[in-house]
Amino acid sequence: MIARSASPRHSMSRRRRPSTPLARMRVRKSGLSYRRELRAEMIDAYGGKCECPHCDVTIPEFLTLEHKRKDGAEHRRRVGRNAQAQLLDLKRQGWPTEDHGLLCFNCNLGAGTGECPHNGIAAIAVAIPQDTLH
Numbered sequence: 001m002i003a004r005s006a007s008p009r010h011s012m013s014r015r016r017r018p019s020t021p022l023a024r025m026r027v028r029k030s031g032l033s034y035r036r037e038l039r040a041e042m043i044d045a046y047g048g049k050c051e052c053p054h055c056d057v058t059i060p061e062f063l064t065l066e067h068k069r070k071d072g073a074e075h076r077r078r079v080g081r082n083a084q085a086q087l088l089d090l091k092r093q094g095w096p097t098e099d100h101g102l103l104c105f106n107c108n109l110g111a112g113t114g115e116c117p118h119n120g121i122a123a124i125a126v127a128i129p130q131d132t133l134h
């Protein structure tokens with residue numbers, strides 16, 4: 001008697017590839033990288049530098065969009081809370097500079113309380129004669 005090893009006959013495996021390459025692409029395209037791209041474009045369009053004359057922050061991660069007319073809340077109401085939607089709206093308008101600009105986080109925080117603290121520091125620095133600092 002010859003024992004034949006019973007090999008499974010139905011081994012012609014038709015493995016199905018995951019049918020969602022498109023869905024995966026969509027995930028990659030939207031989300032973080034796209035928002036970063038949009039932000040980079042915004043920073044480029046607005047000069048890539050903090051607008052405060054006493055500051056030269058150019059690090060994109062530190063820069064924020066400034067609403068010069070303090071209409072940030074209004075803008076949010078109009079286009080939604082979504083930061084990406086706000087950027088897209090500005091992009092559609094061709095990055096208007098008359099009421100928007102770049103400020104670093106520090107200066108933006110200062111501007112929110114009236115004027116940038118840099119102005120105060122600059123005033124103090126001018127008030128102290130240079131040779132008393134040595």
Ligand SMILES: [Zn+2]
Nearest residue numbers: 050055104107
């Ligand atoms: Zn600044």
Ligand SMILES: [Zn+2]
Nearest residue numbers: 052107116118
């Ligand atoms: Zn400043």
